[in-house]
Amino acid sequence: MPAAPLSARIDAMVFRRWSEAHVTPAPPAEDAEFYRRASLDLAGRIPYVAEVRAFLADRSDDKRHAAIERWLDSPAYVQHFANVWRSALLTQATAPDLRFAAERLEGWLRVELRENRPYDRMVREVITTPLGERIASVRSEDAAPTPLAFYQANELKPENLASATSRIFLGVNLECAQCHNHPFAPWRQDQFWQFAGFFAGVARLRPDNAFAPAPEVLDRHSITIAGTERIVEARYLDDAEPDWAAGERPRVLLADWLTSADNSYFARAAVNRMWAHFFGRGLVDPLDELGGNKAPSHPELLDTLAGEFVASGYDLKFLIRAIVGSQIYQRSSRFTDASQRDPSLFARAVGRGLTPEQWFDSFVVATGCDDNQRAEMLGKFSSLERPAEMQTSILQSLAMMNGRLVTDATSLTESRTLAAVIDAPFLDRKGKIEALFLASLSREPLPAEIEPLIAYFDSTDGQASSSSQDSREREALADIFWALLNSAEFKLNH
Amino acid sequence: MKRADDRATKAFRSARRDWLRWASSSAIAASMSGWFAQLAVQAASQPTRARRCILLWMNGGPSQIDTFDPKPGHENGGPFKPIATQTPGIHIGEYLPQVSHWTDRLAIIRSMSGKEADHGRASYLVRTGRAPEAAIQYPTLGSLMAKELGDESAALPSFVSIAPYRSTNLAAYNPGFLGPTFAPFIVGDVTPAGAQQQAADAYRAALQVADLRPPSSIPDARQANRLGLWRSMEQAFVAGRPDIPAESHAAAYDRAVRLMHPDAASAFTLDQEPDKLRDAYGRTMFGQGCLLARRLIERGVPFVEVSLGGINSGGMGWDTHVGNFETVKRLCGVLDPAWATLLRDLSERGLLDTTLVIWMGEFGRTPKINGTGGRDHYPLAWSAVLGGGGIHGGQVVGRTSDDGTIVADRPTAVPELLATACAALGIDPHKTNPSNLGRPIHLIDYAAQPIDGVAT
Numbered sequence: 001m002p003a004a005p006l007s008a009r010i011d012a013m014v015f016r017r018w019s020e021a022h023v024t025p026a027p028p029a030e031d032a033e034f035y036r037r038a039s040l041d042l043a044g045r046i047p048y049v050a051e052v053r054a055f056l057a058d059r060s061d062d063k064r065h066a067a068i069e070r071w072l073d074s075p076a077y078v079q080h081f082a083n084v085w086r087s088a089l090l091t092q093a094t095a096p097d098l099r100f101a102a103e104r105l106e107g108w109l110r111v112e113l114r115e116n117r118p119y120d121r122m123v124r125e126v127i128t129t130p131l132g133e134r135i136a137s138v139r140s141e142d143a144a145p146t147p148l149a150f151y152q153a154n155e156l157k158p159e160n161l162a163s164a165t166s167r168i169f170l171g172v173n174l175e176c177a178q179c180h181n182h183p184f185a186p187w188r189q190d191q192f193w194q195f196a197g198f199f200a201g202v203a204r205l206r207p208d209n210a211f212a213p214a215p216e217v218l219d220r221h222s223i224t225i226a227g228t229e230r231i232v233e234a235r236y237l238d239d240a241e242p243d244w245a246a247g248e249r250p251r252v253l254l255a256d257w258l259t260s261a262d263n264s265y266f267a268r269a270a271v272n273r274m275w276a277h278f279f280g281r282g283l284v285d286p287l288d289e290l291g292g293n294k295a296p297s298h299p300e301l302l303d304t305l306a307g308e309f310v311a312s313g314y315d316l317k318f319l320i321r322a323i324v325g326s327q328i329y330q331r332s333s334r335f336t337d338a339s340q341r342d343p344s345l346f347a348r349a350v351g352r353g354l355t356p357e358q359w360f361d362s363f364v365v366a367t368g369c370d371d372n373q374r375a376e377m378l379g380k381f382s383s384l385e386r387p388a389e390m391q392t393s394i395l396q397s398l399a400m401m402n403g404r405l406v407t408d409a410t411s412l413t414e415s416r417t418l419a420a421v422i423d424a425p426f427l428d429r430k431g432k433i434e435a436l437f438l439a440s441l442s443r444e445p446l447p448a449e450i451e452p453l454i455a456y457f458d459s460t461d462g463q464a465s466s467s468s469q470d471s472r473e474r475e476a477l478a479d480i481f482w483a484l485l486n487s488a489e490f491k492l493n494h
Numbered sequence: 495m496k497r498a499d500d501r502a503t504k505a506f507r508s509a510r511r512d513w514l515r516w517a518s519s520s521a522i523a524a525s526m527s528g529w530f531a532q533l534a535v536q537a538a539s540q541p542t543r544a545r546r547c548i549l550l551w552m553n554g555g556p557s558q559i560d561t562f563d564p565k566p567g568h569e570n571g572g573p574f575k576p577i578a579t580q581t582p583g584i585h586i587g588e589y590l591p592q593v594s595h596w597t598d599r600l601a602i603i604r605s606m607s608g609k610e611a612d613h614g615r616a617s618y619l620v621r622t623g624r625a626p627e628a629a630i631q632y633p634t635l636g637s638l639m640a641k642e643l644g645d646e647s648a649a650l651p652s653f654v655s656i657a658p659y660r661s662t663n664l665a666a667y668n669p670g671f672l673g674p675t676f677a678p679f680i681v682g683d684v685t686p687a688g689a690q691q692q693a694a695d696a697y698r699a700a701l702q703v704a705d706l707r708p709p710s711s712i713p714d715a716r717q718a719n720r721l722g723l724w725r726s727m728e729q730a731f732v733a734g735r736p737d738i739p740a741e742s743h744a745a746a747y748d749r750a751v752r753l754m755h756p757d758a759a760s761a762f763t764l765d766q767e768p769d770k771l772r773d774a775y776g777r778t779m780f781g782q783g784c785l786l787a788r789r790l791i792e793r794g795v796p797f798v799e800v801s802l803g804g805i806n807s808g809g810m811g812w813d814t815h816v817g818n819f820e821t822v823k824r825l826c827g828v829l830d831p832a833w834a835t836l837l838r839d840l841s842e843r844g845l846l847d848t849t850l851v852i853w854m855g856e857f858g859r860t861p862k863i864n865g866t867g868g869r870d871h872y873p874l875a876w877s878a879v880l881g882g883g884g885i886h887g888g889q890v891v892g893r894t895s896d897d898g899t900i901v902a903d904r905p906t907a908v909p910e911l912l913a914t915a916c917a918a919l920g921i922d923p924h925k926t927n928p929s930n931l932g933r934p935i936h937l938i939d940y941a942a943q944p945i946d947g948v949a950t
Binding site for chain 2: 387391396398403449459475479488494
């Protein structure tokens with residue numbers, strides 16, 4: 001199914017809101033801006049210098065589409081979206097003892113994404129995956145790929161599984177209904193526990209061992225409401241009663257209902273999540289407010305995307321092509337008019353924080369450093385906030401300014417990128433500065449940026465008076481690279 | 495174009511000047527000492543409300559019967575004897591002799607009661623005031639207080655966590671939806687590898703702050719140049735893209751640079767303290783951590799927590815399933831001098847009236863002694879202690895039954911304890927913050943009120 005017509009409908013619907021709200025949108029993104037952003041969003045890292053140069057030099061009309069296709073076919077897409085979906089499925093700050101299980105989940109996601117498995121089938125497998133002895137085996141490093149971590153992260157508790165299922169796959173937050181009637185939306189406590197009834201057979205874990213085997217009672221579909229004596233039968237959130245007659249397992253019946261084309265929440269939650277991935281906020285925001293009182297910013301667009309997503313056979317790449325191919329995605333992030341302030345109008349691309357993986361993998365691309373500090377740095381830069389609200393801590397800043405990673409990456413003896421630039425006989429000062437900009441910011445410097453930097457080569461402030469012109473130049477390049485790697489422009493997607 | 499160059503050059507020069515000024519400590523030593531004295535005067539002149547807080551966090555869940563709720567004459571009481579304290583009628587465990595002199599400044603809550611018996615869940619509950627929920631990441635107490643009491647323009651961070659052992663639940667130590675601006679500045683992270691450190695002087699290396707100075711290969715003047723280059727790039731970018739992530743990035747770097755200033759960074763230099771005082775705190779990770787806490791509080795840091803999980807390490811020290819009494823005795827040997835010296839030190843500097851000191855862990859231990867001489871997890875009836883600024887001292891709140899198994903009077907839930915801490919700090923516990931779900935969230939659960947008669 002070609003995605004271009006859907007891109008055009010996205011544009012038309014967002015344009016209409018701009019004109020209603022008298023918005024002057026940001027100008028279209030230039031090639032370099034588009035290329036870096038799309039590379040981060042699709043491949044999870046900034047592009048290599050050679051890729052940027054080739055893209056900028058390419059004169060063909062459809063080069064952006066061609067680039068999108070290249071990324072979607074690349075192993076980097078698989079790796080990046082495995083990260084993205086892992087965080088979506090395991091929203092809890094992952095406990096250290098869930099590490100292996102989380103890795104197995106990521107492995108499973110990689111297989112699914114490599115095949116471009118239809119989204120409804122992916123979710124069905126999460127919901128119906130067999131439990132039992134396999135829980136124990138997830139502990140070992142060589143266990144087979146499996147989505148079981150979803151169950152472990154939710155402590156194998158029916159109520160946790162129910163609210164995670166509803167929140168992640170339907171965009172409906174039921175948490176408040178667990179203990180009392182929901183203050184914001186019309187979900188009720190009984191409804192919540194009825195929904196949890198589909199997971200009633202899942203045995204609880206011992207609190208001290210997330211890997212103890214969990215024998216499942218396959219046909220149980222009634223559950224006691226916690227803190228009461230009341231028992232309720234499993235029931236769907238739309239109040240329909242499952243057809244138990246066929247003898248199907250409750251989790252299978254749940255998956256049938258969840259992924260059915262009649263369930264409008266399922267596709268809308270998925271397209272809303274993908275939209276937020278590319279724009280930093282959903283058409284309904286927050287993502288789990290589909291069932292609440294918050295109206296979508298573009299109701300017609302949400303329904304259109306959902307409808308086309310279903311029609312495509314839940315094809316995630318189709319959805320991504322349509323979004324990334326739109327003119328809305330390809331706006332500049334430069335703030336050029338006060339009317340761009342309301343983020344729900346998508347009048348400019350907003351700056352977003354990188355995931356720790358995006359940041360570290362980009363750092364490796366920029367500097368050519370080894371990735372042996374990956375685990376340590378991912379830990380230091382882990383974050384729980386939404387990308388459009390991502391903050392930086394003092395400790396993170398200190399680690400970047402003074403820590404070993406950046407020190408080595410800007411050292412004249414350790415840094416591969418720096419060494420290559422310094423030793424390039426065919427580059428003059430300007431060419432060397434350009435190379436460092438391309439390596440880190442994926443763009444060429446503006447003339448206004450270059451001139452003070454060239455002047456910096458000749459500045460003797462802070463240099464030992466004995467140092468030669470040659471070593472001053474080397475140090476100046478190292479200093480410029482240090483500043484680039486520490487910049488917000490490098491650290492963010494924009 | 496010319497003007498843009500000028501602006502960039504100007505920004506570069508001014509940033510460079512700033513750093514050079516910061517870097518030459520002698521030039522501003524005078525003004526810094528003035529600033530320091532001023533802070534101390536301010537602190538002492540507002541004695542009614544504490545505006546700073548130290549949390550002494552007992553990792554693993556300390557035994558209440560062997561510390562603050564002795565049960566002499568009952569088989570659950572174990573071998574420890576109660577001792578009299580500064581306050582007539584109040585008795586505590588015999589291995590807290592120094593702390594016993596300070597009970598007139600302490601409110602001992604003997605009726606803490608809850609349901610969470612798993613370390614991870616209970617740590618989260620006690621440290622955030624909320625039971626874990628998948629959809630929302632609640633901030634830990636220090637982050638909440640840093641937001642209320644901190645000053646963005648200060649040289650030092652607003653929330654420092656010393657030697658935290660976060661293995662059971664990282665989220666219990668996170669700023670949650672408040673974000674990294676209010677993240678703990680961690681000194682001596684003992685999670686999890688460092689937990690093995692047991693050497694007597696392990697605290698020396700552990701309490702060093704990483705990356706606080708530029709690498710030795712970069713002289714100050716060159717660092718100033720680098721920051722100048724950085725600042726002109728950063729300013730141009732943030733001006734063109736005024737989003738939260740960009741603004742927060744620039745702000746965090748500013749704070750980091752301020753912290754790198756030798757006068758600010760010297761807050762972490764324990765060698766400046768007299769040997770005698772260092773000995774009094776105890777030459778342990780926790781003892782020296784408490785001394786560091788005082789240095790930070792004195793310099794205006796509003797929230798400092800110090801974790802005690804091992805004699806000289808991180809860990810789950812208070813998790814005494816086996817050999818409870820030996821371990822509690824040894825841990826009290828670390829806790830008692832550190833805590834009592836901290837109270838004395840704060841008091842002598844006029845800071846105790848403005849500093850709330852909280853002592854607590856994630857739950858208590860079973861009154862019944864198990865077959866291996868240990869006590870197991872027990873959230874139904876346990877103790878916590880509030881002391882110093884904002885607290886009516888010399889009192890016990892609540893009572894447990896003679897065998898210690900149930901709360902016989904004034905059951906107190908965790909949110910009530912934290913609401914009381916807020917009240918002592920002059921903070922409305924029911925103020926709201928915007929959350930990551932776009933819903934306003936009260937600092938402390940709306941249903942919880944401060945305990946009567948504890949906060950001044």
